[in-house]
Amino acid sequence: MALVSATEMINKAHEGHYAIPAFNTNNLEWTQCILRAVQETNTPVMIQTSEGAAKYMGGYKVVVDMVNDLIDSMGITVPVALHLDHGTYEGAKACIEVGYSSVMFDGSHFPIEENIAKSKEIIELAHAKGVSVECEVGGIGGVEDGVASAGELADPAECKRIADLGVDFLAAGIGNIHGKYPADWAGLNFDRLAEIKEAIGGKPMVLHGGSGIPFEQTKKAVSLGVSKININTELQLVFADATRKYIEAGKDLEGKGYDPRKLLKPGCEAIVAKAKELCEGFEAAGKA
């Protein structure tokens, strides 16, 4: 099955009150593990790369070819969209050109007028090629930016202006944070989410920084219009933890335990297990 635009799967999730998991990938193993998890749970999925991760893997075209080839060689039958996460204006254009089936243009750091102008242009370019588009309003908090207990909150009126451009799904800050959530995190701001939902007339929304948010909060967010949940950190943490345990147990020193295929296996199994748990938790399992 070829890559598909994310529009249909997101709209179905929106109508059916579940969320499409959008997993960030970093390499071949990550991509295989995500595909295994979604195929085994019959889950429609978005596989996404940041610009940095795509560069790490050798470039956008390497990613497109890798994902397409794995879908083919693994016999994947669930719908898979390949999405650019937090794309720049130039990055989004490059991905539309090279075969990503979905892109995010993140103009949230620009003044709103410039964000609108650039978002509009990317939406037109993408839609002309059947590529779905996510845009962002208001920024997402991050502990790396010195934000501690609360994320940023998007302005509903600004969200409406971007939604009215014909964007397929919209990312907006509702107190969510990238990376690990601090112990004193204030939680998602459901009042603001409800205001944004009202302002944008029921367009699907995206929850960034989905790692580690309790399922009762993601469920409530879904009931208020969230239809895509981004997961990056959570898979990284379980991979690192399982790999550390393997090495701390001295298993790399036993026989050929240093073989990368053995060394990376526990981490890979941990990714598959965590991804499956999230597919179930977002109630997207069985929806392919």
Ligand SMILES: [Zn+2]
């Ligand atoms: Zn994000």
